[in-house]
Amino acid sequence: xSVGSDLRTPYRLAGxxxxxxDSEAEARLAEVGENVVPAARPIGPAARFVRSARDPFTAVxxxxxxxxxAVTAWGTAAVILSLVAVGCVLRASGEHQAERFLNGLGELxxxxxxxxxxxxxxxxxxxxxxxxxxxxxGDVIRLGPGDLVPADVxxxxxxxxxxxxxxxxxxxxxxxxxxxxxxxxxxxxERPELCFQGxxxxxxxxxxxxxxxxxxxxxxxxxxxxxxRGRNAFDRSLHGISWALIRFMLLAPPLVLVVSGALRGRxxxxxxxxxxxxxxxxxxxxxxxxxxxxxxxxxxxxxAHGVVVRRLPALHDLGAVDVLCLDKTGTLTRDRxxxxxxxxxxxxxxxEVLTLAAMAAWWTLQLAxxxxxxxxxxxLLTATGPADERYDGVAALPFDPVGRTATAVVRVRxxxxxxxxxxxxxxxxxxxxxxxxxxxxxxxxxxxxxxxxSGLRLLAVATAExxxxxxxxxWTPADVRGLTFRGxxxxxxxxxxxxxxxxxxxxxxxxxxxILTGDRPGTAARACHDLGLDSGEVADGDTVVGLGDAELxxxxxxxxxxxxxxxxxxxxxxxxxxxxxxxxxxxGDGANDVPALLAADVGIAPRAAVxxxxxxxxxxxxxxxxxAVAHAVTAGxxxxxxxxxxxxxxxxxxxxxVAAMLAAxxxxxxxxxxPAQVLAQNLCFDTAQLAYAHDRPGPGALARPTVLRPRDLLxxxxxxxxxxxxxxxxxxxxxxxVPRGPGALDDRTVFHSAWFTxxxxxxxxxxLLLRGGGGRVTGAVGRAAAGLAAAxxxxxLxxxxxxxxxxxxxxxxxxPVAVVLGLYGGALAVARRWRSSARGxxxxxS
Numbered sequence: 001x002s003v004g005s006d007l008r009t010p011y012r013l014a015g016x017x018x019x020x021x022d023s024e025a026e027a028r029l030a031e032v033g034e035n036v037v038p039a040a041r042p043i044g045p046a047a048r049f050v051r052s053a054r055d056p057f058t059a060v061x062x063x064x065x066x067x068x069x070a071v072t073a074w075g076t077a078a079v080i081l082s083l084v085a086v087g088c089v090l091r092a093s094g095e096h097q098a099e100r101f102l103n104g105l106g107e108l109x110x111x112x113x114x115x116x117x118x119x120x121x122x123x124x125x126x127x128x129x130x131x132x133x134x135x136x137x138g139d140v141i142r143l144g145p146g147d148l149v150p151a152d153v154x155x156x157x158x159x160x161x162x163x164x165x166x167x168x169x170x171x172x173x174x175x176x177x178x179x180x181x182x183x184x185x186x187x188x189x190e191r192p193e194l195c196f197q198g199x200x201x202x203x204x205x206x207x208x209x210x211x212x213x214x215x216x217x218x219x220x221x222x223x224x225x226x227x228x229r230g231r232n233a234f235d236r237s238l239h240g241i242s243w244a245l246i247r248f249m250l251l252a253p254p255l256v257l258v259v260s261g262a263l264r265g266r267x268x269x270x271x272x273x274x275x276x277x278x279x280x281x282x283x284x285x286x287x288x289x290x291x292x293x294x295x296x297x298x299x300x301x302x303x304a305h306g307v308v309v310r311r312l313p314a315l316h317d318l319g320a321v322d323v324l325c326l327d328k329t330g331t332l333t334r335d336r337x338x339x340x341x342x343x344x345x346x347x348x349x350x351x352e353v354l355t356l357a358a359m360a361a362w363w364t365l366q367l368a369x370x371x372x373x374x375x376x377x378x379x380l381l382t383a384t385g386p387a388d389e390r391y392d393g394v395a396a397l398p399f400d401p402v403g404r405t406a407t408a409v410v411r412v413r414x415x416x417x418x419x420x421x422x423x424x425x426x427x428x429x430x431x432x433x434x435x436x437x438x439x440x441x442x443x444x445x446x447x448x449x450x451x452x453x454s455g456l457r458l459l460a461v462a463t464a465e466x467x468x469x470x471x472x473x474x475w476t477p478a479d480v481r482g483l484t485f486r487g488x489x490x491x492x493x494x495x496x497x498x499x500x501x502x503x504x505x506x507x508x509x510x511x512x513x514x515i516l517t518g519d520r521p522g523t524a525a526r527a528c529h530d531l532g533l534d535s536g537e538v539a540d541g542d543t544v545v546g547l548g549d550a551e552l553x554x555x556x557x558x559x560x561x562x563x564x565x566x567x568x569x570x571x572x573x574x575x576x577x578x579x580x581x582x583x584x585x586x587x588g589d590g591a592n593d594v595p596a597l598l599a600a601d602v603g604i605a606p607r608a609a610v611x612x613x614x615x616x617x618x619x620x621x622x623x624x625x626x627x628a629v630a631h632a633v634t635a636g637x638x639x640x641x642x643x644x645x646x647x648x649x650x651x652x653x654x655x656x657x658v659a660a661m662l663a664a665x666x667x668x669x670x671x672x673x674x675p676a677q678v679l680a681q682n683l684c685f686d687t688a689q690l691a692y693a694h695d696r697p698g699p700g701a702l703a704r705p706t707v708l709r710p711r712d713l714l715x716x717x718x719x720x721x722x723x724x725x726x727x728x729x730x731x732x733x734x735x736x737x738v739p740r741g742p743g744a745l746d747d748r749t750v751f752h753s754a755w756f757t758x759x760x761x762x763x764x765x766x767x768l769l770l771r772g773g774g775g776r777v778t779g780a781v782g783r784a785a786a787g788l789a790a791a792x793x794x795x796x797l798x799x800x801x802x803x804x805x806x807x808x809x810x811x812x813x814x815x816p817v818a819v820v821l822g823l824y825g826g827a828l829a830v831a832r833r834w835r836s837s838a839r840g841x842x843x844x845x846s
Contacts, residue, residue, distance in 0.1 A: 019116035035213035153208035160204035297639035306622025314618035318636030333493035353487035363393035430460035455526020502626035510704035541565035571595035656724025691784035760792025
């Protein structure tokens with residue numbers, strides 16, 4: 001139901017101001033249901049496990065496992081399927097732990113509400129506190145300062161009521177509300193007689209009629225279906241790499257079968273070797289390595305900075321983010337104003353104007369019944385302290401939403417019988433009561449407009465003296481006349497203490513920040529200026545509506561600040577940035593941010609966000625602090641860099657080995673490597689690379705967004721894979737040239753053992769030299785590389801050697817293999833340095 005008009009509600013306003021009886025409320029509760037925001041259906045362990053198995057590499061491994069089972073390679077099939085299961089369990093358990101933590105957070109909705117209920121036998125309504133879930137349309141509730149609005153309501157009575165609607169509209173300033181009906185604007189949020197669930201009372205009090213509850217509120221509307229974001233950066237990267245491997249895997253085995261059958265007369269018996277070629281190309285441990293890297297990064301991020309990653313691949317997307325879109329309110333600024341300066345009517349600095357305004361705020365707060373503090377009063381009193389001791393308070397007229405002024409009446413000490421009226425409020429309303437001359441009025445309003453355009457919020461101050469007898473009647477708004485205009489108090493949004501430094505950190509990380517706010521253009525531009533962020537030309541959100549895709553793409557490329565944005569504007573801007581090839585993060589905390597959170601590659605929300613925003617986010621911050629986003633981006637790049645290193649090392653090595661295996665298959669009268677030996681080699685190599693989850697890439701890997709670009713990775717694999725293949729072919733030449741003594745082993749065993757040892761040694765060297773971003777080799781990676789080298793030397797000598805068809809090499813073979821290894825390491829180091837200098841960037845960008 002829309003609450004833009006009460007005409008659509010099934011319950012009429014007439015006769016309901018006295019409240020419902022319990023029986024009427026129970027009947028309506030049975031009809032419309034509880035007043036709770038619809039929650040997403042919880043994901044069970046089995047469904048979470050299946051969802052974690054949907055990435056392309058896991059599908060590749062599943063297919064390989066089934067192929068191995070089809071050719072009765074049961075051991076290979078069991079190992080591959082076990083690795084798939086381990087990777088899925090790690091990812092699912094990490095996401096389950098994040099959900100458990102988030103489920104313990106309190107929702108940003110009220111727990112109880114003050115409601116008027118009529119007794120069954122008649123009589124005046126009684127005030128009661130009931131759970132918010134039991135509210136129904138037609139209930140009459142009371143609201144006071146600090147209360148959260150528990151449903152969508154229409155005001156029946158209101159005194160000085162202002163509400164914060166930032167979670168719904170993004171506006172930083174409280175909005176005045178009154179019982180007078182207004183015209184629909186911005187979806188009804190600015191209609192003065194309506195308040196919405198998710199907003200909070202800033203000042204004043206009210207009695208209101210509940211119009212909509214539960215799924216029928218605007219707040220719950222954020223849970224409605226929104227167009228899915230499609231593949232995020234992580235999915236797109238793995239999808240591209242996976243299909244490149246799949247194409248090669250579909251080509252290589254038939255090629256092996258055809259060539260072997262044509263040249264060697266070996267047909268069906270070559271099928272296990274063809275499967276081994278496909279297995280040799282595939283990184284079997286990839287799901288485990290990815291899950292380990294992401295889970296370790298997410299765990300460290302939660303412990304150190306209170307940031308919870310709900311969807312583990314989102315940590316990679318954080319590392320790939322190159323554009324961060326965010327709202328201004330609560331992120332760059334805090335939800336409160338601060339005094340910038342005070343001036344007289346001619347624009348000259350005048351501290352007395354601030355003193356008068358603060359005095360009015362003090363006595364209004366002290367004498368009004370009930371007191372109605374607001375953010376502006378707090379800013380004035382913070383700037384000056386308590387009221388001037390030269391005056392004593394007499395009376396106060398609290399803020400009037402109609403006249404948009406508040407008045408304090410004070411007695412001047414030493415001047416008995418003289419009362420001073422101090423009026424503060426909206427510029428237009430105060431000027432109207434002060435300046436009968438149209439020219440003077442226009443001059444003051446023009447000055448106010450100029451200041452407002454610079455992003456300042458102006459408060460006008462006026463005074464009047466009155467001679468009153470000792471026993472005066474009560475003061476009323478009719479007494480506020482004959483005013484003398486005193487000047488302006490200019491206020492600006494209070495900057496978040498860590499925002500400026502966080503913006504510099506994000507810029508240093510290569511992240512472009514764009515502001516998407518519901519606030520006014522001048523306010524947004526002023527905040528950016530104060531934080532040292534070049535706002536450039538500020539675009540209005542309404543301009544987005546009339547632009548085509550190409551025009552919008554050009555606008556988002558050159559624009560930093562979009563003001564006056566509705567939810568649909570934010571989502572379209574984010575979609576346009578993604579269509580331009582950017583990886584986009586969006587930070588938001590309101591129901592109005594939900595479409596943009598779902599449209600971004602990675603949605604980010606603070607823990608205190610409304611439930612709809614928090615439920616739509618991939619990453620949840622402990623506090624709404626931009627510095628935490630910079631920490632999360634850095635953690636994402638650590639994890640992404642380690643994953644990229646694993647892919648670079650394992651795929652280049654595997655590609656070189658497969659190329660050498662294909663060449664050897666054409667040259668040798670026997671299979672160059674047995675399927676069991678291929679799997680054992682891959683398991684040793686991939687197990688050692690689990691150490692990358694504990695690695696710390698050098699500064700080069702963190703300098704800019706880390707994206708797994710398939711084309712860049714495949715180009716790199718061609719170069720480094722060729723070096724690996726050359727090393728393997730050199731090993732073949734060594735095996736052919738080394739003389740055999742009378743005690744030489746069978747040629748096949750010698751060949752298999754020597755190549756097995758050489759492969760693991762070259763892979764250990766690649767682990768050390770192909771790390772991303774430079775930096776010191778960590779202990780975990782160094783130990784893993786040493787262990788891999790030891791496995792290559794000792795496994796053929798161990799009891800596991802004979803079952804695998806391996807045996808210890810004769811002494812003469814080790815020296816030539818060492819020479820090949822040294823030449824390979826030198827060539828790899830030179831190629832790495834050449835590639836890095838040619839690109840002017842770290843190797844980790846693949």
